[in-house]
Amino acid sequence: MPPTTDSASIPIETLSISEVCNRLGITAHTARYYERIGLLHVGRSPSGRRVFDQRAVDRLDFLVRMRSSGMGISELTRYVDLVNQGESTTPERLQIMRDQRQRIIEQIRDLERALTATEYKIAVYGGAPDDTSHSPKGHHS
Amino acid sequence: MPPTTDSASIPIETLSISEVCNRLGITAHTARYYERIGLLHVGRSPSGRRVFDQRAVDRLDFLVRMRSSGMGISELTRYVDLVNQGESTTPERLQIMRDQRQRIIEQIRDLERALTATEYKIAVYGGAPDDTSHSPKGHHS
DNA sequence: CCTTGACTTCGAGTGCACTCAAACCTCTAG
């Protein structure tokens, strides 16, 4: 954890790299990698350790969500660069997010098709083709 | 296309690799790769070209759906091997499909979270939070 | 016959996103 060295008695809400990564479901390696390539900036404690404030956590969370929905590192880099360039870049950022939304919707559709195929197989293997709840063979789940 | 050399006049419903791949949204390279690693078997015309019958198309379609929903090549190989081993392997196949279903459901949940985050950004950049069609700023789609 | 374009094989190459190794530092507990 970040140092307990509170000179003041204010409870500062910061997290260590492992705490953040546990919450977000990524490894510390990945978080360091993202920082290395410029996707986020993280402060340091006096001893050089990363200190994640709310802003850094939120940014990392955003990065994880975009990655998990198929945005590539290069597009994410582009987006972050636009953010750093200021307000004038909102139109392009908006476009990136709209493209991303479209991709996510398509991915969900694909997954739903795959889910249908998978449930069909489960029905075939697990019991009668029209039976998905009280199959004669499989009886758990 | 497969040869028009019909000795009989029966309209044989087979497809060339490019026709199949166009329908399924993959490249011919990928289909050949899947065949090479044993995920499907495809017949050949007298001149050595791949001839996809309904069975081969269905198999490839299944492979594509499983891949698109995150099943790895190695697990897909395992599954196909089980199918080739016959009926006695249905319990393990069932388990693989149940695991797959679970993964798909989790992926859909993740994507829905990402979609929420994305739509939030769109609302922030694009104007009013409840406005998705007639944005006041962005005007070149 | 000749060209064109889609197909064949095989091995090798590519891109992406991590993932790890090594050597070092620092804090806390015993």
Next chain:
DNA sequence: CTAGAGGTTTGAGTGCACTCGAAGTCAAGG
């Protein structure tokens, strides 16, 4: 003081799933 857990840096390595290149074959059109 010592051990051990967890942190730091850099550059290099890994795994996955394609993706491509090269050289050749084949069928149809002009």
